[in-house]
Amino acid sequence: MKSNHIRVNGxxxxxxxHCKRQCYLHGNRLNLEDNSELVQIxxxxxxxxxxxxxxxxxAIENIRLDKLTAEYLTEIKKSDADMEAAKWQLxxxxxxxxxxxxxxxxxxIFVEKNKAKKAAVILELDDVQEQKLExxxxxxxxxxxxxxxxKAEEKAGCKxxxxxxxxxx
Ligand code: SF4
Numbered sequence: 001m002k003s004n005h006i007r008v009n010g011x012x013x014x015x016x017x018h019c020k021r022q023c024y025l026h027g028n029r030l031n032l033e034d035n036s037e038l039v040q041i042x043x044x045x046x047x048x049x050x051x052x053x054x055x056x057x058x059a060i061e062n063i064r065l066d067k068l069t070a071e072y073l074t075e076i077k078k079s080d081a082d083m084e085a086a087k088w089q090l091x092x093x094x095x096x097x098x099x100x101x102x103x104x105x106x107x108x109i110f111v112e113k114n115k116a117k118k119a120a121v122i123l124e125l126d127d128v129q130e131q132k133l134e135x136x137x138x139x140x141x142x143x144x145x146x147x148x149x150x151k152a153e154e155k156a157g158c159k160x161x162x163x164x165x166x167x168x169x
Pocket of ligand 1: 018019020021022025157159161163167
């Protein structure tokens with residue numbers, strides 16, 4: 001039977017698209033991420049960005065929002081390697097905001113180390129995506145309740161994943 005007690009969040013949605021095993025491990029709190037240098041770098045970048053921003057960083061429930069303006073909710077990512085994952089994570093945040101009466105467009109900005117230009121993608125939440133999000137949330141809940149850990153399959157992004165050693169070494 002499906003439980004209503006699992007809290008899906010934006011990170012889990014991102015991982016669900018990137019790798020179901022990563023989603024499972026993170027969601028079930030086999031959480032090695034605190035030791036991951038990359039995650040620490042990500043956090044530091046996030047803090048710097050928040051300080052540089054003229055807008056105050058806001059946090060609503062379990063979501064951290066980099067920047068909220070009158071028109072956009074902006075998320076800054078280090079790489080556009082997994083665009084789908086980043087998009088659905090941001091759609092999820094837009095949906096949570098909308099449920100609180102805050103309707104915004106999403107803006108994803110990719111700041112890549114070796115690229116001079118920043119790439120931006122604008123997202124608008126519609127009924128189709130909202131329904132898909134419901135479905136994704138249900139699928140994640142089912143995944144996390146399963147007794148079977150999804151198998152490790154090497155893919156782009158594994159080397160940057162906090163579970164890399166756990167999966168492959
Ligand atoms: S290392 Fe690769 S296979 Fe293992 S959890 Fe991370 S992304 Fe998934």
